[in-house]
Amino acid sequence: MRVERLQSEFDLEVVYRHFPLHAETPDEGSTLEQLFEGRNIDIASAQERMKKLMADEGLPYGERSMTYNSRLAQELAAWATTQANGQLIHNALFQAYFVENINLANTENLLRITDQIELPKDQAEQALKERRFRDEVDADWQRSRELGITGVPTFIAAGKGLVGAQPYEQLASLVAAAQQ
Numbered sequence: 197m198r199v200e201r202l203q204s205e206f207d208l209e210v211v212y213r214h215f216p217l218h219a220e221t222p223d224e225g226s227t228l229e230q231l232f233e234g235r236n237i238d239i240a241s242a243q244e245r246m247k248k249l250m251a252d253e254g255l256p257y258g259e260r261s262m263t264y265n266s267r268l269a270q271e272l273a274a275w276a277t278t279q280a281n282g283q284l285i286h287n288a289l290f291q292a293y294f295v296e297n298i299n300l301a302n303t304e305n306l307l308r309i310t311d312q313i314e315l316p317k318d319q320a321e322q323a324l325k326e327r328r329f330r331d332e333v334d335a336d337w338q339r340s341r342e343l344g345i346t347g348v349p350t351f352i353a354a355g356k357g358l359v360g361a362q363p364y365e366q367l368a369s370l371v372a373a374a375q376q
Contacts, residue, residue, distance in 0.1 A: 214270035214336040269300035274329035
């Protein structure tokens with residue numbers, strides 16, 4: 197994957213930040229038809245494009261039919277980064293959402309994912325129940341607004357950014373310029 201390649205070639209640390217993509221989505225989710233209603237989007241074609249982009253990156257992509265509110269998943273991810281091997285949460289949440297079409301607004305689903313990557317489930321449950329990482333995610337959302345971020349992924353280095361799936365060469369140029 198491009199990000200791992202950047203990490204090895206440029207010796208950089210990747211920090212994941214949280215973004216309110218479709219924050220209005222109800223906890224039970226919305227169909228993709230509901231999400232894109234009135235936008236004249238051919239969902240089947242969009243899914244095929246996304247599947248190709250993911251395949252080009254070496255990532256799996258499932259037959260998604262729903263979109264879910266990811267707020268709790270973002271709070272879980274913020275908690276996970278305080279744990280040994282917590283970075284594993286990012287790929288696990290990606291797999292659950294984009295491949296398995298799992299509702300990430302559901303606490304039980306999030307705890308199963310936590311358990312699968314061997315993070316302390318009881319601590320994750322407590323962090324979610326108490327919403328311990330709400331402020332951290334709120335701060336990330338505010339920062340994204342201040343930076344004018346409108347989509348994911350967005351790559352930022354030294355105040356410059358690129359939005360969307362970018363060729364490796366573009367990402368490498370961004371990082372190289374930031375390190376000068």
